[in-house]
Amino acid sequence: MRWLSTAAVAVLLLTAGCSALIGADDTEGGTVTPAPVPTAAESDTATSLDSPPGVTTERLxxxxxxxxxxxxxxxxxxxxxxxxxxxxxxxxxxxxxRRTETVAVESPTRYRDEMVRLTTDSNGTVERYEQSTYADGTNWYERRDDGTVERQRGEVRFTSDKYAYRTAFYLNRYAVVNQSATAVVTRDGSRTYRIRGSGGEIPTTERLAEFRIELLVEPAGLVRRFSVWYRTEDRIVEYSFWYEDIGETTAERPAWLNESASTN
Incomplete structure (x- = not known):
């Protein structure tokens, strides 16, 4: 298997998987149940709870x-x-x-990114594209497979967490809505804020027929889950991101990289 080098690897790192949104999903683990309604004696405590930055007890x-x-x-x-x-x-x-992506982030320079994209045309023909990227702290390695396998590698040049910036970008772009409502809920025994909203915008000239979002936010501001759904005259789009194993994730070296090393 041949390795390809390119001067544009930095751009690939920033843009891989970032060209589109992703769909709502409720299977990321944990249950969301309404928090108990406070009694009169508890109401002062309930209203004094600190909301996440940018969030009030009423809205985003x-x-x-x-x-x-x-x-x-x-x-x-x-x-x-x-x-x-x-x-x-x-x-x-x-x-x-349809695109799914899972990223294990151990540090800004050590991560593993696995993406699969399925494209179905009007005749029902399905094209599959896979992309796997691994960074070991010094170098990054990438494998792409659309029927023909290509591999690239290069030096890690970014020291900030591009995946945190990516989800923050989606929040800034799609979580700005005309109407929203906040509810305090419990998730796995911990207090979180569920925000539902409608009336957003998309970065195209298409006319929106419907637009809605939902977020689950921890008190410190971590958005555990975000989803956006919208419909135009021609398309229905869903996107979501959610987090797991916070503080407990390791980025394991992929098997394909071990195999390629043994053949060189």
Missing amino acids: ENVALLSAAHRQALNGTTYTLNERYTELTIGNDSTSV
């Missing part, structure tokens, strides 16, 4: 503050980021794009 007020707190909450910790994207075209010649 400042997305920029929330996204900054989200990035800060991920700073210095390990985590597994999951993303899902689904796009369906509406009409006689319907097509679809």
Whole structure:
């Protein structure tokens, strides 16, 4: 298997998997149940609970503050980021794009990113594309497979967490809505804030027929889950991200990298 080197590897690192959104999913683990309604004696305590930055007890007020707190909450910790994207075209010649991505982040320079994209055309033909990226702290390695396997490698040049910035970008772009409501809920015994909203915008000239979002936010500002769903005259799009194994994630070396090393 040949290795390819390129001067554009830095761009690939920043843009791989970032060209689109991903769909809502409720299977990331944990249950969400309404928090008990406080009694009169408890009401002062309940209303004095600190809300996440940018969030009030009534609505999502400042997305920029929330996204900054989200990035800060991920700073210095390990985590597994999951993303899902689904796009369906509406009409006689319907097509679809489905993408799933899982990223194990041990540090900004040590991570493993696994992405699969399925594209279905109007005839039902499915094209599969896989991309796997691994960074060991010094170098990064990438394997791409669309029927033909190619590999690239290069030196890690980024010291900030690009995946934290990526999800913060999606928050800034899609969580700004005209209407929203906040509810305090319990998730695995911990207090979180569930925010539901509608009336957002998308970065195209398409006319929106419907737009809604949902977030689960920890008190410090970490957005545990974010989902956006919207419909235009021609498309239905869903995107979501959610986090698992915070503080307990390791980025393991992929088997394909071990195999390629043994053949060189």
